[in-house]
Amino acid sequence: MSEQTTIGTGQEGSLRDQVEQSLMRLKGGEMGSLPAVLGFVILAILFSSLSPVFLTAINFANFFTQAATLITLSMGLVFVLLLGEIDLSAGVTSGVTGAVLAVLMATHGVVWWLALLTGIGVGIIIGLAIGLLVAKVGIPSFVVTLAAFLAFQGLQLVIIGEGGLYRVASPYILNIENGNLSRSAGWGLVVIVILGTLLSGLGARRQRTNSGQVNRPITILYARTIAIGLLCAGTVYALNLERSFNPEHPLFGVPMVIPMVAVLLLLGTFLLDRTAFGRHLYAVGGNAEAARRAGINVSRVKIIAFTLCSTIAALSGVISASRTGSVDASAGRTIVLNGVAAAVVGGVSLFGGKGRLSQAAIGGFVIAMIDNGLGLLGLNAGVNLAVTGGVLLLASTADALSRKRGSAVVR
Amino acid sequence: MSQQSTPIIELVEIEKSFGPVDVLKGVNLQARAGEVTALVGDNGAGKSTLIKGLAGIQPYDGGEVRFEGVPVNLHTPRQASDLGIEVVYQDLALCDNLDIVQNMFLGREERRTISLNEASMESKATETLTELSVRTVSSVRQKVASLSGGQRQSVAIARAVLWNNKVVILDEPTAALGVAQTEQVLGLVRRLADSGVAVILISHNMQDVFAVADRIYVLYLGKMVAALNKDETNHNDIVGYITGTKSMPVDVAQVAK
Numbered sequence A: 001m002s003e004q005t006t007i008g009t010g011q012e013g014s015l016r017d018q019v020e021q022s023l024m025r026l027k028g029g030e031m032g033s034l035p036a037v038l039g040f041v042i043l044a045i046l047f048s049s050l051s052p053v054f055l056t057a058i059n060f061a062n063f064f065t066q067a068a069t070l071i072t073l074s075m076g077l078v079f080v081l082l083l084g085e086i087d088l089s090a091g092v093t094s095g096v097t098g099a100v101l102a103v104l105m106a107t108h109g110v111v112w113w114l115a116l117l118t119g120i121g122v123g124i125i126i127g128l129a130i131g132l133l134v135a136k137v138g139i140p141s142f143v144v145t146l147a148a149f150l151a152f153q154g155l156q157l158v159i160i161g162e163g164g165l166y167r168v169a170s171p172y173i174l175n176i177e178n179g180n181l182s183r184s185a186g187w188g189l190v191v192i193v194i195l196g197t198l199l200s201g202l203g204a205r206r207q208r209t210n211s212g213q214v215n216r217p218i219t220i221l222y223a224r225t226i227a228i229g230l231l232c233a234g235t236v237y238a239l240n241l242e243r244s245f246n247p248e249h250p251l252f253g254v255p256m257v258i259p260m261v262a263v264l265l266l267l268g269t270f271l272l273d274r275t276a277f278g279r280h281l282y283a284v285g286g287n288a289e290a291a292r293r294a295g296i297n298v299s300r301v302k303i304i305a306f307t308l309c310s311t312i313a314a315l316s317g318v319i320s321a322s323r324t325g326s327v328d329a330s331a332g333r334t335i336v337l338n339g340v341a342a343a344v345v346g347g348v349s350l351f352g353g354k355g356r357l358s359q360a361a362i363g364g365f366v367i368a369m370i371d372n373g374l375g376l377l378g379l380n381a382g383v384n385l386a387v388t389g390g391v392l393l394l395a396s397t398a399d400a401l402s403r404k405r406g407s408a409v410v411r
Numbered sequence B: 001m002s003q004q005s006t007p008i009i010e011l012v013e014i015e016k017s018f019g020p021v022d023v024l025k026g027v028n029l030q031a032r033a034g035e036v037t038a039l040v041g042d043n044g045a046g047k048s049t050l051i052k053g054l055a056g057i058q059p060y061d062g063g064e065v066r067f068e069g070v071p072v073n074l075h076t077p078r079q080a081s082d083l084g085i086e087v088v089y090q091d092l093a094l095c096d097n098l099d100i101v102q103n104m105f106l107g108r109e110e111r112r113t114i115s116l117n118e119a120s121m122e123s124k125a126t127e128t129l130t131e132l133s134v135r136t137v138s139s140v141r142q143k144v145a146s147l148s149g150g151q152r153q154s155v156a157i158a159r160a161v162l163w164n165n166k167v168v169i170l171d172e173p174t175a176a177l178g179v180a181q182t183e184q185v186l187g188l189v190r191r192l193a194d195s196g197v198a199v200i201l202i203s204h205n206m207q208d209v210f211a212v213a214d215r216i217y218v219l220y221l222g223k224m225v226a227a228l229n230k231d232e233t234n235h236n237d238i239v240g241y242i243t244g245t246k247s248m249p250v251d252v253a254q255v256a257k
Helices: A015-027 A034-050 A057-081 A090-108 A112-137 A143-160 A171-178 A183-210 A220-240 A257-274 A278-288 A288-293 A300-322 A335-346 A355-374 A381-410 B047-054 B076-081 B100-105 B118-130 B148-163 B179-194 B206-212 B235-243
Strands: A165-166 A326-328 B010-020 B020-029 B036-041 B063-069 B070-072 B087-088 B167-170 B198-202 B216-220 B223-231
Touching: A015 A220, A034 A335, A034 A355, A034 A381, A057 A090, A057 A171, A057 A220, A057 A257, A057 A300, A057 A335, A057 A355, A090 A112, A090 A165, A090 A300, A090 A335, A090 B087, A112 A143, A112 A171, A112 A300, A112 B118, A171 A257, A171 A300, A171 B198, A183 A220, A220 B148, A257 A278, A257 A300, A257 A355, A278 A300, A278 B100, A278 B179, A288 A300, A300 A326, A326 A335, A355 A381, B010 B047, B020 B036, B020 B047, B036 B047, B036 B179, B036 B206, B036 B235, B047 B087, B047 B167, B047 B198, B076 B087, B087 B148, B100 B118, B100 B148, B118 B148, B148 B167, B148 B179, B148 B198, B179 B198, B179 B206, B198 B206, B206 B235, B216 B235, B223 B235
Parallel strands: B020 B223, B036 B198, B036 B216, B087 B167, B167 B198
Antiparallel strands: A165 A326, B010 B020, B010 B063, B063 B070, B216 B223
């Protein structure tokens, strides 16, 4: 390494320097969600060439509503995975929440919002309990959440009853997955996203300028805004197309669940990237002892992370109930492993300290696309599971190899 | 008394025992601003115990700690850091997955209402590293995982400096480093002292000790067996004290510049 006179911040230099730096980081093994994005594109090309239905407006909208439950659950899991811990009970937590929600409304006549809040409250309590057992008692999270996974399946059976099924009738709950925004509201979203990207970027630059720091070339911000704007505009355009086969019942617009999950993504990302709690979460996941010596309350961070995970899992249970319009005794039983797979495929490390919510979302899209595409091709569940397993293995291989390579470059 | 300044930290007849084992048996030590005070001794001599007491992790059983001449309590890490005493541990306690700025401000992040003030933290970290002439890192936004051992040590020391600490205790800062990196870190230790901090350096490496220390204290089986100005002693002497083949009556106040 050559001697230099000033210390940089990584934001100096021309556009070209910045691009070179990014390429260097990529070569050094910091691939983030790039492999997942590539996988997404390859799968999309593959499925659209194999199935005539894949690229239709109706399937495009379906794809988002199918993916919403998994993506939400996977984002919740990120908080726990960042600690290097795991929550095997997240899926069952979502199921219990759905059960509480459905039973309260159907048999006790509870108004939808109260049932919703109660369901989410159940999620919060479950997460708090798991967090306390892991952080204060010191039981490995694998064991605590495995126990919860088993116990809450039982709880769900008790709530719903053997072989039972409860319909969700509330239009408010059903609208989460089945309601659509008007066309103009969809375009309004695009405007909000573009302005939000631009203004938050400019705000960050002004803050840096005020404290005498160098900024990246502003072209990068413009390019980023344009790329995000085009992606959103394209998506909204496709979702605004008429997708009903029956002219009597027109069906178009952005499914309401998309802005809801997007808001969750933004809030969670803000928490992780911009607040002291987020910083401490990464620190505990990276080196818990160092975090403790720096004065961070490690137990508190863990308890909050488990609580967030279960709370978001509860939200995914609500979305799932909305999608199927009913809750049965096995709801949410199998989804948790797909949620972990989605996070890992997206680039979240199971060793802790590395990962972002957006990566879990991208991984969720990949897993959901496998499900969607293979379903359209009429292949059975066996093929679906085998392919999902293969993709997970591929993603973790890429991760392991890049990490090896990264350490080789560093030394 | 002929010293130029009152010591920032003064330990008087410090005692500490674990059950029946007396680890520190009436230890005296002084550390002055602008000086590097080396603490040497064989394994089991009581160095770590002495340091843990200063850090507030394991309070002493007896004796007095004076901070700028005033007796103080050191019963929690918080009390130590409030006084401005910071320990840089041998295993560094850095988070590999965070960058330099994030590590330097870990646990003490600057905020604007609820969000972090990244720009301000970044410029303060850069300023501190520049003041210490840490030139080998190319960017303060580098992940600590990508740094060499010497650079990590530099970051850990810079973190101690960032908080305007009056006493910085370094536990074996060069133990895991190569020749060039050792030299960098020793230079950093010297500059740290020159900036007015009282530095206490724990080391097994006599070359390092003689390269940067102003005074050398030797612990042997829980007793301070020697307190010497660097200019008045040599390697063989110190090794003799460490191994117990030499000893001298130590009157700390007599050790003068």
